[in-house]
Amino acid sequence: MKELNNGICSIESVQASGYREGKYGVSIIYHENSTCVGVYTTNKVYAAPIDITRKHLENGKISAIIVNSGNANCYTKEDGIVKGLELAQLTADTLSIPVEDVAVASTGVIGRQMPMDILKPVAEKSLSMLDNNRQSADDAANAILTTDTVKKECAVEHTLNDGTVFRVAGMCKGSGMIAPNMGTMLGFITTDLKLPQDKLQEALNKSIRKSFNMVVVDGDESTNDTVLLMSTNEIEAEYDANFQEALDYVTTSLAKQIARDGEGADKFMEVTAEGCRTQNDAILVSKSIVSSSLVKTALAGADPNWGRIISAMGYSGVDFNPDKVSISIGNRDAEVKIVDNGNVTTYEHPELLEKAEKFMKEKTVLINVDLHEGTQAATAYGCDLTCEYVHINADYTT
Amino acid sequence: MKELNNGICSIESVQASGYREGKYGVSIIYHENSTCVGVYTTNKVYAAPIDITRKHLENGKISAIIVNSGNANCYTKEDGIVKGLELAQLTADTLSIPVEDVAVASTGVIGRQMPMDILKPVAEKSLSMLDNNRQSADDAANAILTTDTVKKECAVEHTLNDGTVFRVAGMCKGSGMIAPNMGTMLGFITTDLKLPQDKLQEALNKSIRKSFNMVVVDGDESTNDTVLLMSTNEIEAEYDANFQEALDYVTTSLAKQIARDGEGADKFMEVTAEGCRTQNDAILVSKSIVSSSLVKTALAGADPNWGRIISAMGYSGVDFNPDKVSISIGNRDAEVKIVDNGNVTTYEHPELLEKAEKFMKEKTVLINVDLHEGTQAATAYGCDLTCEYVHINADYTT
Numbered sequence: 001m002k003e004l005n006n007g008i009c010s011i012e013s014v015q016a017s018g019y020r021e022g023k024y025g026v027s028i029i030y031h032e033n034s035t036c037v038g039v040y041t042t043n044k045v046y047a048a049p050i051d052i053t054r055k056h057l058e059n060g061k062i063s064a065i066i067v068n069s070g071n072a073n074c075y076t077k078e079d080g081i082v083k084g085l086e087l088a089q090l091t092a093d094t095l096s097i098p099v100e101d102v103a104v105a106s107t108g109v110i111g112r113q114m115p116m117d118i119l120k121p122v123a124e125k126s127l128s129m130l131d132n133n134r135q136s137a138d139d140a141a142n143a144i145l146t147t148d149t150v151k152k153e154c155a156v157e158h159t160l161n162d163g164t165v166f167r168v169a170g171m172c173k174g175s176g177m178i179a180p181n182m183g184t185m186l187g188f189i190t191t192d193l194k195l196p197q198d199k200l201q202e203a204l205n206k207s208i209r210k211s212f213n214m215v216v217v218d219g220d221e222s223t224n225d226t227v228l229l230m231s232t233n234e235i236e237a238e239y240d241a242n243f244q245e246a247l248d249y250v251t252t253s254l255a256k257q258i259a260r261d262g263e264g265a266d267k268f269m270e271v272t273a274e275g276c277r278t279q280n281d282a283i284l285v286s287k288s289i290v291s292s293s294l295v296k297t298a299l300a301g302a303d304p305n306w307g308r309i310i311s312a313m314g315y316s317g318v319d320f321n322p323d324k325v326s327i328s329i330g331n332r333d334a335e336v337k338i339v340d341n342g343n344v345t346t347y348e349h350p351e352l353l354e355k356a357e358k359f360m361k362e363k364t365v366l367i368n369v370d371l372h373e374g375t376q377a378a379t380a381y382g383c384d385l386t387c388e389y390v391h392i393n394a395d396y397t398t
Numbered sequence: 399m400k401e402l403n404n405g406i407c408s409i410e411s412v413q414a415s416g417y418r419e420g421k422y423g424v425s426i427i428y429h430e431n432s433t434c435v436g437v438y439t440t441n442k443v444y445a446a447p448i449d450i451t452r453k454h455l456e457n458g459k460i461s462a463i464i465v466n467s468g469n470a471n472c473y474t475k476e477d478g479i480v481k482g483l484e485l486a487q488l489t490a491d492t493l494s495i496p497v498e499d500v501a502v503a504s505t506g507v508i509g510r511q512m513p514m515d516i517l518k519p520v521a522e523k524s525l526s527m528l529d530n531n532r533q534s535a536d537d538a539a540n541a542i543l544t545t546d547t548v549k550k551e552c553a554v555e556h557t558l559n560d561g562t563v564f565r566v567a568g569m570c571k572g573s574g575m576i577a578p579n580m581g582t583m584l585g586f587i588t589t590d591l592k593l594p595q596d597k598l599q600e601a602l603n604k605s606i607r608k609s610f611n612m613v614v615v616d617g618d619e620s621t622n623d624t625v626l627l628m629s630t631n632e633i634e635a636e637y638d639a640n641f642q643e644a645l646d647y648v649t650t651s652l653a654k655q656i657a658r659d660g661e662g663a664d665k666f667m668e669v670t671a672e673g674c675r676t677q678n679d680a681i682l683v684s685k686s687i688v689s690s691s692l693v694k695t696a697l698a699g700a701d702p703n704w705g706r707i708i709s710a711m712g713y714s715g716v717d718f719n720p721d722k723v724s725i726s727i728g729n730r731d732a733e734v735k736i737v738d739n740g741n742v743t744t745y746e747h748p749e750l751l752e753k754a755e756k757f758m759k760e761k762t763v764l765i766n767v768d769l770h771e772g773t774q775a776a777t778a779y780g781c782d783l784t785c786e787y788v789h790i791n792a793d794y795t796t
Contacts, residue, residue: 045712045720075708075720075742110705111742223709293691294791301792307508310473311621314443322443322473344473344509386792387785393692394699394784 001158001246007137010155010169011192013232016136018143019126023108024070024118025143026087026126029188030095031232036062036103037201039208041225048073048080049104050226052088056100057228060197063101065188065228066091066123067144069173071114073106074223083114087123094127105186105226107146107173141171144186147263147392148173154253158246164237166193168246172227174215174258185212187227187254192234193243203244204229211251214283214380215259216291227251259381264388267299268364274377275370281318282378288316289367290382299365299384304329304356306338313369326370329356335368399556399644405535408553408567409590411630414534416541417524421506422468422516423541424485424524427586428493429630434460434501435599437606439623446471446478447502448624450486454498455626458595461499463586463626464489464521465542467571469512471504472621481512485521492525503584503624505544505571539569542584545661545790546571552651556644562635564591566644570625572613572656583610585625585652590632591641601642602627609649612681612778613657614689625649657779662786665697666762672775673768679716680776686714687765688780697763697782702727702754704736711767724768727754733766 004010008029018027038057040050056062066087073080088102106114129139141151155169174185195203208227229247260268271290276282289295292312298305306327314322323342328335336355338346346353359365402408406427416425436455438448454460464485471478486500504512527537539549553567572583593601606625627645658666669688674680687693690710696703704725712720721740726733734753736744744751757763 043709043712044714044716044718045708072705075705075737077721077740109703110709111703111737112705113745223705223712293787297788297791300788303792305507307470307473307510307621310443311441311508314441314621316442318442320442323475339473339509342475347511385788387788389691390695390698390783390785390788393695394701 001156001249004155004157004167004169006134007153007155008140008169008171008188008190009132009134009137011167011190011232012132013192013234014190015130015132016140017126017129017131018139018141019122019129020143021118021122024122025068025145026119026123027067027140027143028091028126028130029065029140029190030063030130031190031230032063032097034062034230034232035060035195035197035200036228036230037197037204038226038228039204041223043223045075045223047106047224048076049084049106050224051081052084053103053105053226056103061101062103062230063097064091064095065103065105067105067186068119069107069144069146071106071108071112072110072224073114074110076113079113083116086116087119090120090123091127103228107144107186107224110223144173146173148261150261152254152257152261154250156246156249158242160237160242161240162238164235166235166243167191168250170250170254172254172258185225185258187212189227189229189247189250190232192232194233194236195231195239199239200229200231203247206244207247207251210248211255214287214378215255216287216380216382256381259383262383263392264386265383266386267384269299269367269382270364270379271367271382272377272379273369273371275372275374276376277374279376279378282376284316284318285313285369285371286378286380288312289369290380293385296382296385299360300386302357302360304338304353304360309367309369320371320373324372326372328368329359330366331359331362331364332366335366341372399554399647402553402555402565402567404532405539405551405553406567406569406586406588407530407532407535409565409588409630410530411590411632412588413528413530414538415524415527415529416537416539417520417527418541419516419520422520423466423543424517424521425465425538425541426489426524426528427463427538427588428461428528429588429628430461430495432460432628432630433458433593433595433598434626434628435595435602436624436626437602439621441621443473443621445504445622446474447482447504448622449479450482451501451503451624454501459499460501460628461495462489462493463501463503465503465584466517467505467542467544469504469506469510470508470622471512472508474511477511481514484514485517488518488521489525501626505542505584505622508621542571544571546659548659550652550655550659552648554644554647556640558635558640559638560636562633564589564633564641566648568648568652570652570656583623583656585610587625587627587645587648588630590630592631592634593629593637597637598627598629601645604642605645605649608646609653612685612776613653614685614778614780654779657781660781661790662784663781664784665782667697667765667780668762668777669765669780670775670777671767671769673770673772674774675772677774677776680774682714682716683711683767683769684776684778686710687767688778691783694780694783697758698784700755700758702736702751702758707765707767718769718771722770724770726766727757728764729757729760729762730764733764739770
């Protein structure tokens, strides 16, 4: 597997564009007669574009995706459907494709009607810029951002067992309202490998469980989450697990980029729970730690206050014996074991706390807990909770 | 029902004391041959004093409670039990009561061994100061505090249907690590009404569901939560619902005081969910709103961003029709309906948003949501999320 450098345009037949005016941006991804599947927010209150996209994706066929930032088009009722369809129609007319072959996604403020006088010209401009190059991939990745500070993309080339070379390319946005089960996150992934709709759906579901669903920024689940996986159907080959591997690589990379760019975040944390009885236990424990406001603020303060880690494990809902637990803090190269099989090593070796503090001061902090109850493991991704998060969210909107 | 002014000492036969040296404080509550029941954290990792107190309360008989702040005595294994019992023994020896009649509670940093060289002299000093007056109630309410900025107490006098007058008096601490199901919160409530152990337990369980369990500061559930209800058995009478009313008044007042004193909090919010199908639905919806980081930061920024409220309702896990919802923001005297039966009033009347913003600027903000699905209601208590919360928790310990 090798990384490619052209973001969503790493697949040459895919055209993309993006244009922004102030907080309103519109991105387009275009490839005629693609097969596309989606995963959406589980929030009971969901945005109008999700209704539209779900319907347009029923037959699996799609040619273009139009995404706007600046307004979530959520809790906008009939008006939201009408305006979402207006954007789809504009895309369809410009590209001479049926409106049913256009998927729509939105991100931004909830509960405001879409300002079409601003969005339509921005969309028209964006549509006029469709291309396949580094710049168009950049534009597309940038125009979907809201409080994000950097664009997020990842693309790889990989080989099936029979020697067939294929590509997976993705871009996403997400910074705040990031909870288990996808926060305000939009993700768009393309592949040139031809796969039936149900196989694509299965691969996407599997991949999301390990990636986007393991990211927590603030625990608020958005009304607009959408991840679309689109195959351009160019490469015919027998499916094998290497496709899943490439897809997982892209989604996990994007998920980590979201955590790293969490609103106000200064540091990234990767929490692995090992030795769990079930996969679900491992997910619950790792997410509970990564979600804890107290662990997040301890990370901000570079404070190896592991009591907050064990406390978060304790309220995760998972059954385990606290006296068998191990807890380590470190980076990719080294770690310090603060609790070893239930024994607090720092009671006798207080210098280990200083070592842990040094690791906590780095930009990437790895926390590893081992329950010693079984063989299952899971990794969750998060960030510190800083004043900047509060500023961003106390001052955003109205 | 009338409020009494002597805190935990509002019952004249109860003696109390408190003494503090730096971050280490010890409070005592004393009345010989009381009946006492407790409710404890559901965290899988719980502190040594909870083990001790649970055991000592099995027969319902207790004479004294000793509480220390500064160290949670959690994840301290055998050493924690030994030191917790040492504090109980010191209390028992000083008051000439059996050690089994002493309850113990701790709050502070997790995963540190108790510094008995500091705590024992503080406990001795506290024990020597036992008394029943305004000062001793103050001392007791103060010595249990950690990151709290104010003491929390409430006492009332009430009358049973047969004319019997009785009292309920309480004090508590809690500021951070406050989650559904009681955060790092310790609560001690006394009454002079004689009630059997099982009746006391039932009343306490009921009362906690409506009060302490409805407070959210940061969503982290502590390892040390303990609420004890102690009857001095002085007043014999037939139990009636007025006792529950008085107990609920005290616990709800204490719970609100915790939310108001949430770490770094500048504002208090009271969120009521009405028109729910079940009581559990009402609890889930109101808690989901009050727990949302985005609602909490919107409160900090006085931003009537009601989209975050409806989003938090949507991911609460409760089934409802978003198009029937009403949302109001206000204070005790007035409110503005921002969403009325699914209609966003501010689309036509943007001036209502300004009105809502004014309410959001007050120190106490009331949020009311009506699902129009049934008749059940519940109220949750919380606070805003400010930079100060981050500072407190990034800088606390080590």
